[in-house]
Amino acid sequence: MRAPFRLQFEQRTETPKRLGILVPVVSVFAALIAGALFLLATGHSVGDTYSNMLSDGFFSSTGITDTLGLSTVLICTGIAAAFAFQMNLYNIGGEGQLYVGMIGATWFGLYFGENLPSFLMIPIVLLGGALCGAAWIAIPAWVRARLGTSEIVTTLLLTYVAASLVNHFIYRSGSYFRAPNTMFPQGRQVPDSAMLSPIGDTKMYPTFFVVILLSLALHWMVRRTEFGYRIQVISDSPRAARYAGISARRTTVQVMLISGALAGLGGATLIVGSFQRLDPGIVTLGYGYAGIVIAALARNNMAAVIVSGILFAGLRSGGDKLQISTDTPIHIGVMLQGAILLFALGGEAFRRYKIRVVRTPAVRVEVTA
Amino acid sequence: MNDNIWVLMTGDSVALATTLILAALGALFTERSGVLNLGVEGVLLTSAISSFIAADSSGSVWIGLIVGSLAGALLAGIHAVLAVVLRANQIVSGLALVIFGTGLANYLGKPYEGKTISVKLTDLTFGPLTDIPLLGPILFEQDIITYLAVLAAVVSSLYLFRTRPGLEVRATGDDPATVDAQGLMVSTIRIRYTLFGGLVMGLGGSWLMLAESAAWHQAATTNGVGWIALALVVFASWRPIRLVIGAVSFGFTLQLPYTLQAENITFIPQAFLQMVPYVATLISLIALSRPGSTNALGAPKSLGIPFVRDER
Structure with a gap:
């Protein structure tokens, strides 16, 4: 038939x-x-749900600033995913790299924060987070380049390991990251010098603009530099790349490390921003996974990630407020x-x-x- | 005394392995036909909550199992349309399925948060066989789906490697152009096995609800079992029998933290024990990798590649 x-x-x-x-x-x-x-x-009710989501997500002054504030971390994980995806490297462990970025950022904040001024501390914390995010993807990157082990599964598995680490650092008594003498286990707040203050009355932090600039810079890099050209040649035709003497192996490792660093940076923006401490609640938020969707919707275009990141932040932030406004x-x-x-x-x-x-x-x- | 808990633990591992076997078997059939469905985790969660709701409202475990399996097939159907009919990127489609399935399951499960169901799959008893020391509790005190899962793996192995339709599935995964030249519809075969795969995964997800946790706790219900199942397929080189062996050993490592805690062995922090299954999977994946090609593992050669016939 x-x-x-x-x-x-x-x-x-x-x-x-x-x-x-x-x-x-x-x-x-x-x-x-x-x-x-x-x-x-x-x-x-469809009408109530959508009108509440839209006004709480986009069309009210607190709504849109909350959305832009949330979009900071989502754009980070979005460009992290897009940067790897454009070379057909599916780093879907951005979630885990984000956790480890948070751990790293918190450590740098706690360790150096008391003695250094803010203008030094903020970059140190952000870079520390990025560094740790990159470290977390190092093994998947290396085995992908050397042995061809699927980065999809390895990066994902490491996310579960990272989640256990976050819990370990908060729930183990006497942990460096844990606030002493609190009834309920919670993270120790980073010193003032490692924190940014929000813009005016909003939940937006200056890191939003840093992340926008970073996306545009990456967009430019992919299109206009020799490194970006290498990525394009490898993803279009691995064979042509080989004849041209481009090392796919080295580029694979580089691209994946940058991807991990961007996700780690996303975690660090939370520490200098709204979180201020390592919080095990992060494992329920799925900011890293959202980056995959954001990247795919933007068709791995770094500049378009800004738009899809803000769109998703609005859906999230509007959706999260539904519990209060509707049933x-x-x-x-x-x-x-x-x-x-x-x-x-x-x-x-x-x-x-x-x-x-x-x-x-x-x-x-x-x-x- | 100590022996006892280890026997219990092995028995529990065999039980835990049930979901792993079924989820991985579903993925195996899908992948053998050349379709990569990364959405296992989403399929498991959706089928788990569907079976929960169906069993809770009907009072019958069996209706729960059927509804859960169908929900799995339905979700896999979305993937089949996107991946096979519309030739979309299968990796992204699978990931979208995880996100959609997780959202859907949590949305549907909201009113049932933390609730347990009254009905439950009961363990079969084999009279005197259960009393055999060591082996008895491990082999003869499981529920029917666990036995079915192991049986299904054996049957699948025979089907794939000893029958004509099995050959057709494998050929579709390896060399769809030849299958097409034989006059068989590649897309029909792929859609059929993607749906069937979803059905089997769905049974695994339902079992998780109706025999294991029996309380709905959002995403914690599956806890990444779907991803382990995908790794397990690679680990088993796409062979059903090896898959069972792998599933039991992974079931053992998943069970380990709870057993050690019950035994009051606390010198290893709980968090590190929880990492064991994931790290073990990671290490075994890396150990099985060879430079150059994935074919050393026995992967279907056209896995994840849409079939495009030259159309006039």
Whole structure:
């Protein structure tokens, strides 16, 4: 038995410009519609849920500044993922690198903070976090380059190890990271010199602008430098890269280390920003995993990550406030993230191919085996 | 006395291995047909909460198992459409499935947070066999799904390596162009096994709820078992029998922290024990890797590559 219709794919030689914008926009709307159907089916009000999410996420002054504040870490994990993905290196352990970045940033803050002034401490803490994030991906990077071990599984497994480390540093009595003499175990606050103050009355920190500049710088680097060119050649054609004398191995390690460092930096921005201490609550927030979605939606374009990062921060922040404003479970936010990505992936097919439905011929010559 | 707890622990490991076997077996079938579904963790969570809700509202474990399995197949269906029909990037699609499935499961599970269900799969008893020292509690005191999982692995092995349809699956994963030239529909075969894989994973996720934890605790319910299952498939070189052996040893390391805690062996911090399964998986993956190619491991040669026939 055969279906009377089949899909015919015709490779596009050139993608029309309008589709580049249209596909992401349509996928966001399609996901919202799917989410609406789901809300209806489970007996929640669509209008209330969405209007609350939108106003708490984007269209109120506290809403949008909360969103931009949250977007700082999400853009970090987003560029971390995008930077590796563009070379077909799937670092999906950004979550773990973020934890270790937090641990590292906290350590540098606690260890040097009392004696050094703030203008030195902030860079030290941020770089310390980045360094530790890079260290956490070093083994996956090395075995990927040397032995071809799938970085997907190794980076992910290390995330669970990192989560145990965070718990260990907070729940073990007498730990360096643990605040002494508190009833409930919690992290020790970093000294004032290792903290930034928020901008005005908002939850935004100056790190937001640092991260925006960093994304743009990386965007430029990938397009305009020799290192970026190397990455593109390797991802387009590993064989051509080899003939050109480009070492895929070295570039693999470099790209993965940078990716880990960016995720670690994301963890460090939390320490100098709103967290101020190592907090085991981080393991439930999934900021690192969100980076994967953000990167995929931005099609691994570092500048576009800024936009998709802010979009997701808004969905998150608006979704998280739902618990207060309505009875809808906050997880609708996470669901919508996943749904947007699924639709965007489906939409990708329309960018790459002309898809036509053709009628299969009614009479077929049956070949008997 | 001490022997006793180790026997219990091995028995528990065999039980824990059930989800691992089923989840990994689902992934194995999917991957053998050439489709890489990284969404196992999302599928497990969604099927777990679906089975929980179904069993809770119907009062029947069996309805729970069926609904959970179907939910797994449904979620895998999304992946099949994206990966096979629309030729999307399978890695990203699988990851999207994890995020979507986690959100969906937590959304559906919100009203059931921390609740337990009254019904539960019971262990089968084999009369005198259970009383055999050492082996009795390990081999003859499990529930029916655990026995089914092991049996399924054996049957799968025969199916894949001794039957015509099994050959077709393997060929589709290795060399889809040849399968296509034989007049078989590559996309149909791939969609079928992606769905079937989801069904099997879904059974594993349901079992986790109905035999193991029996209380819904958000993402902590699966705790990364889906990812370990994916590593296990690599570890087993895509062979069902080796997969069972791997699953039992991983079940043992997953169980270890709790047993040592029960035994009051506390000189190793709990956090480090919790790392053991992940670190063990990591080390075994690296040890199995060879420079140059993944083929030394026996991976299907077209794994994760969409099949595109030259269309006129």
